[in-house]
Amino acid sequence: MNQDLVKIGELAKRTQISVETLRYYEKEKLLQPELRTGAGYRLYSAADEHRLNFVLHAKKVGFSLAQIKELLALRLNKDQHSCEEVKNYTGAKIAEVEVKIADLQKMHYALSNLYNACCGGSEKATSCAILSSLDDETLFTRKAK
Amino acid sequence: MNQDLVKIGELAKRTQISVETLRYYEKEKLLQPELRTGAGYRLYSAADEHRLNFVLHAKKVGFSLAQIKELLALRLNKDQHSCEEVKNYTGAKIAEVEVKIADLQKMHYALSNLYNACCGGSEKATSCAILSSLDDETLFTRKAK
DNA sequence: TTTGACCCTGAAGTTTGCTTTAGGGTTTAT
DNA sequence: ATAAACCCTAAAGCAAACTTCAGGGTCAAA
Secondary structure (H helix, E strand, C coil): CCCCCEEHHHHHHHHCCCHHHHHHHHHCCCCCCCEECCCCCEEECHHHHHHHHHHHHHHHCCCCHHHHHHHHHCEECCCCCCHHHHHHHHHHHHHHHHHHHHHHHHHHHHHHHHHHHCCCCCCCCCCEEHHHHHHHCCCCCCCCC | CCCCCEEHHHHHHHHCCCHHHHHHHHHCCCCCCCEECCCCCEEECHHHHHHHHHHHHHHHCCCCHHHHHHHHHCEECCCCCCHHHHHHHHHHHHHHHHHHHHHHHHHHHHHHHHHHHCCCCCCCCCCEEHHHHHHHHCCCCCCCC
16 A cells, blocks of 8 residues: 555564664655655655665765755755856765865775785784885875865 | 874874774874883884874774774684684675675666766756666665575 | 554753863973 | 973763664464
């Protein structure tokens, strides 16, 4: 009957987050459920679930809920005022994402160095720290922006 | 004389964070200054600055201070007990970093779509939202882990 | 028809990561 | 030798992102 709407407990189980967090996200206007039953139960659609997944992934890579809300609001629409505004904001976010990717790649490199230097067993380990593998390459050196 | 030690204000200026945050990181054992002057002034070395940059970058990509402390503690050392432990932890962190990178690449793709769909001027914008560019590809769909 | 597994709201509490406040010492230029 | 620009500690305060609590409704199965 109801195409594929799920109650809050089911969505929570699917996305591995708590029911309380879902209600909190609603209060914070990050995720409004598609509709409510007569009794007031929240019903979420597949689109709601996609939106939630976007939120969770964005959060994992360091965006705040406020930033995520802005990202979710991003839409080109002739009815909405400035296409130019959207283009500027999007361009800035793309740059931000690129910096994050570069940082993660450096961290990946450093961790791989450490991983490979390790015998895996319990003897003869080369003494090595994550920071020395970083320092060697002068990675993560912040130039005044 | 003192090779290249700097006081807290100078390090703060270089790394664009506040003096108070630096003192807070010390209290949290994320960054102990190389030494102190007779008067108790903190003096930071170049290695301290590298360590700090690592902290700041890791923070930017979504690691908590507690996780960063663990990462900084990572070192292979024959004196320390389990090389195997380090290898396991490092392997897990590498996987985590790879997931973050993949997430960011999807976000980059979505933002680029939005950016390109935009005329940049003030008319004729194709109606488009960040979520639709994501949904189209069914990106960010969380499979129960 | 009642019991157990769900769902609701509103408000208070918690943790993390800082920032601010209060009250001082130290250094350096004038 | 004094004022401006720095530095110190300890403790309180704050915003973000949840979590817990208190007190109730709803619904399907036994």
